[in-house]
Amino acid sequence: MTLSEAIIRFDQWRHPWEFHDSVIRARGLSRADRKLFEAAWQEALDFAHWQSADLARCAQLAQAAVRARFPSLSEEACSAIARGASFEMR
Numbered sequence: 001m002t003l004s005e006a007i008i009r010f011d012q013w014r015h016p017w018e019f020h021d022s023v024i025r026a027r028g029l030s031r032a033d034r035k036l037f038e039a040a041w042q043e044a045l046d047f048a049h050w051q052s053a054d055l056a057r058c059a060q061l062a063q064a065a066v067r068a069r070f071p072s073l074s075e076e077a078c079s080a081i082a083r084g085a086s087f088e089m090r
Contacts, residue, residue, distance in 0.1 A: 001028040003037055004077040010084075019084035040070045040078075044085035059086045 001009075006026035010019050023029075023037055049062040063082035067075065 001026065003029060003033040003072075004074040006033070007037070007077040007080050008074070010080060013083070016084060016087035019080070019087070036070065036072075040066050040073060040081055041085070043069055044081045045088060049085075050089045055086055055090070058089065059083065062086070 003023075006023050006029055009026070010022050012018055012022070020041060024034055029037075043066050044062040046062070046065065049065060050058045052058050052061075059082045062085050063078050066073065066081050067078040070078070073081075
């Protein structure tokens with residue numbers, strides 16, 4: 001399983017607080033994959049992306065930053081990371 005697959009496999013958005021741990025615990029990920037995910041997660045949570053009152057706009061900024069910094073992640077994975085971060089930043 002690739003890291004992008006592990007990220008987009010998460011479908012429990014009724015429980016968004018489980019996103020991060022679900023990805024970290026995904027079977028088949030290497031230590032490097034987990035490290036990459038942590039770095040992408042921290043980028044998505046960067047306060048610089050969350051300064052506006054418009055949560056959707058903030059999520060777009062976070063997604064764009066993750067995509068730019070981690071081009072090996074699929075667009076869908078970057079979107080999921082930003083979505084997960086948006087629940088943390090509420």
